[in-house]
Amino acid sequence: MTKRKICIVVGSRANYSSIKAVMRAVNAHPDLELQLVAGASAVLDRYGAVVDIMERDGFTVMAKLYMLVEGETPATMAKSTGLGLIEMPTIFETLKPDVVLTVGDRFETMATTLAAAYMNIPLAHTMGGEVSGNIDENIRHAITKFATIHFPACEDAQQRIIKLGERPDTVHNVGCPRMDLVADILGKTSNVSASLFGEGVGASFDLTGDFLLVSQHPVTGEYGRGEAQIEATLLACLDVGMPAVVLWPNADAGSEDVSRGIRKFRERHPNAPFHYVKNLPPEVYMPLMDMTRCLIGNSSSAIREGAFIGTPAVNIGSRQTARQRGANVIDAGYTREEIAAAIRNRLEAGKFESDPIYGDGHAGPRIADLLATAEFDLNKVITY
Template structure:
């Protein structure tokens, strides 16, 4: 009898983190993959990542809407509750042997609570890390709910064990997002990127560009407009380089950040900037790999960019305290400071690859563990 492994994909970032694990589970002779797609992966304004998931050959067994409109602190809490309700029904119907959830978002919390109360073993990826907003507390709470822990670094493994988790069920195989970087062609061209449409001055992918992604910070809710405006003004002060700007995630405060981007865009249409909603995991990796520098607060600038050696400027406190490699410098929410750090990183150029978060073989190793681990509740 195959073990049924249910993977819940609830954001575009989730999918990039777990895609190679899904492939490994799908191809393993002793495992059966169940995919639930929900939350912002179903929404057009966040790039509708479900279309990418289906195009990659995965057939979701459930598509669940549980994002409440508004992107406020209250709607984030209510979306978590709705996710618990909807996912509980799905798990009860599908009867998986294990549920896999990723990282530290409110959707992840909903998955963790639903699986735990149904007494389904919970598999948590990327536990034990530290960051500077509510994700930090959510991640550690999920660690205490989880049964199997697949962390991305040795320091994270130590933290999970120090929280009282059984070392027997804590595995450091690295982050499956590194698998994309290790196994895909990372070159980029105008031809392969022409299928993505956005707004602004089109990018010539054969020429230098800076990549910007800035998400809302829940612990400074209400300040997203001002925070992202500082970063955009910093990029404007560097007129000789193209910029790629991606839309923020669905966290509380997303509307403020989106409004800041739209406001800047409307008054700066002649700037060499193009605005995108989403890319496939592979194409996002290519965009990241070929950037002169990354700026904003995406965790991919710390994780994937370290593996690739891409210079990164982390703005503000969303990633405060997070383990990082040599490629990262930090900046305050001040346009002059951000611009100076970006220029310094561009001048520095590429860093040596840093394998802090794995070497690109996590998916297969995690799938093998899921097929063989003799986990028992309370063991």
């Protein structure tokens, strides 16, 4: 029997951690063939060259897509989406996939979606149906309307997709594939310290002691404010008085503002016990989430993996507004004082019990099985 070809497009480090478990499951499935495409920030060294990590993990990248326009402004993000839409059809024509699987809500996801839709290729979408506080939510819901099969990560999202008018038999609450990675990685031992401090710059410290973890990205609807926002976060961490691991932001509009804020803080506070790193593979990031006293910023990992691991977390600002969350997360505004107070609150609370809001660690095989057996209706008629 001919294997069904599943083309997965990875455009960022977050994309990879969100879909790696599915890639493994597709590779292992007897009726499926994985076609892997890397694009956008995933192929650029300044964002950690995630494509190299994927290849070291044993995956074969069949095409690379260079689509990111320098500048990280709203205009360049729109242009990058356009470049992706121009180049993606050529890749799809070459690979001839039976199904395209796209992840989440980023601008490269929209380019992938539109190319597949116009080329009459069935589109599978993971992590749809969720709400948040910026343009990602609009993109996420738009992709839902193009997709032919849906793999939401939680009950709340499943019900929202159905309310958007999608047929219930195409909407499968499989859990978040990132939980598969968490369950797998935390079940193994690894030298996290050597992997972390062998990359990046700044202080080294004992990871068996108390430390903070900072992951803060630009908010596209608040373009131009990123530098002040990250400065307040880092000063709050300094006020708390613990060492910290600080990750570089993603490639969304405003990325350079956040990066500039980190660089300026580093220059002004050279003796701060902070270690700065561009990118961490899941095998390092997940154990850090398990070990840290508090995760600070606006990454969805605080809400998704954080609930599963029980990581105390401070969610800053509007980027994750209204996303379903567990007791591990407390919200804070953008001021130094608010953030410091929230961090101290989480430090007092301590580690939380695991809460499987976003799955039980078996999403990958579920998705692979559904991709192998689903019948796709490209001419779906939706009655409102």
